[in-house]
Amino acid sequence: MNQITVLRDDARAWIDQVRSADVIVGIPSYKNAATISHVVQVAGEGLDKYFPDAKAAIVNSDGGSPDGTRDVVRNTPVPAGVHVLATEYQGLAGKGSAFRAIFEIAAALGAKACVVVDSDLRSITPVWIDRLGGPILREGFGYIAPLYIRHKHDGTITNNITYPMTRMLYGLDVRQPIGGDFGFSGEIARWWLTQQVWETDVARYGIDIWMTTTAIAEGFRVGQAGLGLKVHDAKDPASSLGPMFSQVVGTLFSLMRRYADLWLSVRSVQPVPLVGELPQGEPESVPVTVSVTIAKLRDGLWSNSRSLDKILSAEQYRAVGDIAATDEESFAFPAETWARVVFDFALAYKNEVLPADQIMAAMVPLYYGRTAGLVKEASGMNAEEFERHVVQTQVEIFLKLKPELVAQWDE
Numbered sequence: 001m002n003q004i005t006v007l008r009d010d011a012r013a014w015i016d017q018v019r020s021a022d023v024i025v026g027i028p029s030y031k032n033a034a035t036i037s038h039v040v041q042v043a044g045e046g047l048d049k050y051f052p053d054a055k056a057a058i059v060n061s062d063g064g065s066p067d068g069t070r071d072v073v074r075n076t077p078v079p080a081g082v083h084v085l086a087t088e089y090q091g092l093a094g095k096g097s098a099f100r101a102i103f104e105i106a107a108a109l110g111a112k113a114c115v116v117v118d119s120d121l122r123s124i125t126p127v128w129i130d131r132l133g134g135p136i137l138r139e140g141f142g143y144i145a146p147l148y149i150r151h152k153h154d155g156t157i158t159n160n161i162t163y164p165m166t167r168m169l170y171g172l173d174v175r176q177p178i179g180g181d182f183g184f185s186g187e188i189a190r191w192w193l194t195q196q197v198w199e200t201d202v203a204r205y206g207i208d209i210w211m212t213t214t215a216i217a218e219g220f221r222v223g224q225a226g227l228g229l230k231v232h233d234a235k236d237p238a239s240s241l242g243p244m245f246s247q248v249v250g251t252l253f254s255l256m257r258r259y260a261d262l263w264l265s266v267r268s269v270q271p272v273p274l275v276g277e278l279p280q281g282e283p284e285s286v287p288v289t290v291s292v293t294i295a296k297l298r299d300g301l302w303s304n305s306r307s308l309d310k311i312l313s314a315e316q317y318r319a320v321g322d323i324a325a326t327d328e329e330s331f332a333f334p335a336e337t338w339a340r341v342v343f344d345f346a347l348a349y350k351n352e353v354l355p356a357d358q359i360m361a362a363m364v365p366l367y368y369g370r371t372a373g374l375v376k377e378a379s380g381m382n383a384e385e386f387e388r389h390v391v392q393t394q395v396e397i398f399l400k401l402k403p404e405l406v407a408q409w410d411e
């Protein structure tokens, strides 16, 4: 068994008492007292209904919430036979450390399948637990990513970078590589625990892209679970996604170095097996303030000019300068320009032209710029039109331009 490093005494005592489990649902949290009870209740129902013969547990891995999140979990009724732990992990503060504690508990209990779901989900239903965990327990999958429809203003990091890059680099059409709700085997959890990443951004919001990328690159069988709509406490991309962006994309870039031998030779895209039905429908809307995102592009271009001069090619630097100079009315940030900007940043990260944190800080304003462009392109579209005309168009552009990145990588 792996060494236990992030578990407190209460969690260790609980493990000694429960001893083993077949299926675990892990729920990371930080200040989610208002929403987590629903998630725990639905997880309990899902385990009871779809895994009646399995020994099951729910583990809330909390970041020391001051709002009583853990007590809410303890006071939520679950079906008889489902064990519940609400504990505070130790280590670097972040979602990844919360997951590490869940992996350690899964390993200690010898769990065969593990499901993780976010604590701010409002659209979760019991069947999610089956779709994410069933293929692991019963069909030999190693990793299940979620497939759901999100509002066009939600998931801007996914739509603008983690989806197009994952698909282009590794050749697998995983639509929600950082969706947060996953199923995985005990085997992969034990492998993740052996990796020396827990002092990096993987311990924070880098965890999702790291799990998905390593699952693909290490050859685990990957599937997607049709989960319908994702409705959660979504953040306005104009105001609160900067740090998350740096952590996710910095992790994606460092994985590009690790798995270069793999992705440099990938040229086509394979579909991912679907569990359940293709999602449909229109989720509730997420607000976005375009004027704020454009202002962040302009301010950031100016304040990061010395970094951008080292990172961007002259052509791309000129292009984003022209984009920033257009007024909100006619603002556009073409996907081609964005793809080439992303490639320039990936190369700068690999070649260490500046310290990683400076590179990522200089990229955030450009992400705001592309987000404003995406919101403008999506204007008047429903979820289905947005998927077809904006998201799928952009991923095809990344794939078409991949040879430009490959040619520069080993220069």
Ligand SMILES: Nc1nc2c(ncn2[C@@H]2O[C@H](COP(=O)(O)OP(=O)(O)OP(=O)(O)O)[C@@H](O)[C@H]2O)c(=O)[nH]1
Residues within 6 Å of the ligand: 027, 028, 029, 030, 031, 032, 061, 062, 063, 064, 093, 094, 095, 098, 117, 118, 119, 120, 154, 155, 178, 179, 180, 232, 233, 234, 235, 241, 244
């Ligand atoms: N334990 C712990 N959990 C965290 C921490 N940060 C986030 N989480 C949990 O991780 C899950 C996802 O976080 P969210 O902030 O909802 O992020 P998201 O939904 O991926 O991102 P958005 O699309 O921007 O809303 C939630 O269950 C959070 O409670 C943390 O520092 N510690």
Ligand SMILES: [Mg+2]
Residues within 6 Å of the ligand: 118, 120, 232, 233, 234
């Ligand atoms: Mg959320």
